Amino acid sequence: MFDSIYFRRVSPPRLALERAVVYTSNMTAVEIIDEIKRLPRAEQNRVIDFVRKAGEVRRLAPEELGELAKEMAESKDPAEAGRLQAEIVRGFYGGQADA
Numbered sequence: 001m002f003d004s005i006y007f008r009r010v011s012p013p014r015l016a017l018e019r020a021v022v023y024t025s026n027m028t029a030v031e032i033i034d035e036i037k038r039l040p041r042a043e044q045n046r047v048i049d050f051v052r053k054a055g056e057v058r059r060l061a062p063e064e065l066g067e068l069a070k071e072m073a074e075s076k077d078p079a080e081a082g083r084l085q086a087e088i089v090r091g092f093y094g095g096q097a098d099a
Contacts, residue, residue, distance in 0.1 A: 056090070058091075058094065059091060059092070059093070059094040060088075060091030060092070064091065065088055065091055065092060068084050068087055068088045068091065069084075069088060071084055072084035072085055072088065
């Protein structure tokens with residue numbers, strides 16, 4: 001009585017730009033950047049927003065803070081030293097989510 005067309009399972013349409021990407025734990029930063037460059041502009045903007053937000057919140061490890069302090073002490077440019085100092089403070093305290 002019922003036509004079988006009403007009960008057929010339909011898979012969702014696939015996007016034209018969709019492709020299988022396999023990520024391994026040994027990808028280099030250069031390889032990751034190359035993958036980001038291949039993304040459509042809207043997706044690149046999402047990555048940029050993610051990185052900015054992640055960088056605002058993440059506390060830095062003692063080794064990272066020490067390296068920044070060394071660079072700040074060796075800097076001859078006051079503007080660069082100020083930028084490094086601000087990065088050290090942000091890295092020590094983290095963003096507002098950590099406050």
